[in-house]
Amino acid sequence: xxxxxxxxxxxxxxxxxxxxxxxxxxxxxxxxxxxxxxxxxxxxxxxxxxxxxxxxxxxxxxxxxxxxxxxxxxxxxxxxxxxxxxxxxxxxxxxxxxxxxxxxxxxxxxxxxxxxxx
Amino acid sequence: xxxxxxxxxxxxxxxxxxxxxxxxxxxxxxxxxxxxxxxxxxxxxxxxxxxxxxxxxxxxxxxxxxxxxxxxxxxxxxxxxxxxxxxxxxxxxxxxxxxxxxxxxxxxxx
Numbered sequence: 001x002x003x004x005x006x007x008x009x010x011x012x013x014x015x016x017x018x019x020x021x022x023x024x025x026x027x028x029x030x031x032x033x034x035x036x037x038x039x040x041x042x043x044x045x046x047x048x049x050x051x052x053x054x055x056x057x058x059x060x061x062x063x064x065x066x067x068x069x070x071x072x073x074x075x076x077x078x079x080x081x082x083x084x085x086x087x088x089x090x091x092x093x094x095x096x097x098x099x100x101x102x103x104x105x106x107x108x109x110x111x112x113x114x115x116x117x118x
Numbered sequence: 119x120x121x122x123x124x125x126x127x128x129x130x131x132x133x134x135x136x137x138x139x140x141x142x143x144x145x146x147x148x149x150x151x152x153x154x155x156x157x158x159x160x161x162x163x164x165x166x167x168x169x170x171x172x173x174x175x176x177x178x179x180x181x182x183x184x185x186x187x188x189x190x191x192x193x194x195x196x197x198x199x200x201x202x203x204x205x206x207x208x209x210x211x212x213x214x215x216x217x218x219x220x221x222x223x224x225x226x227x228x
Contacts, residue, residue: 037219044121044207044219044220044222045156045164045207045219045222046219047209047216050217059215061216062119095163095164100169101152102152102211102217103211103217104152104169104170104209104217105154105166105217106166106175108164109163110163111163
């Protein structure tokens, strides 16, 4: 069974940092690009970042450029999102997502909640 | 990158058909056949329902169909069922090598 399990969310003060992790299983992780997608409370989905299978291509939405870093460890079937200088508006459920072609997401994790508040 | 435009809500009775529109620009929906639709029930992760404008993943009922004309994509659900009540999001690949989502549409089955 294809599975993505996120962890690392929590409550952090503005300006703080968090590192999200996503453990993948049930498929050949190193063959797929991966996305992080977030959803603020009561709001819609927002693409955050993408990383290609071998980490050669990395993209970010404008609002997180310079603050977030996406990475992966294919040997450990893991995806990461390092989030620095967090803002209140970064509060959201963060989903790890498997990508098919052209950033199409076909599998989603259950999400991990990040709350940025003083 | 601005979000794709979807109606905030649609509704229909069991057995009826509804259509949800998703309007973008020539930099996303209008230029690529890489439009997807996702269903999200409250408190759950999204689920892929349609990809590449018209294709259904295995296991998705054929009551769900997709189409596109110009800068607007559409999701049609025929033979509405109670379990179809959910939020629906469209997404499109963009010319900036990113992906943009719609604002979401709440479907109510009356």
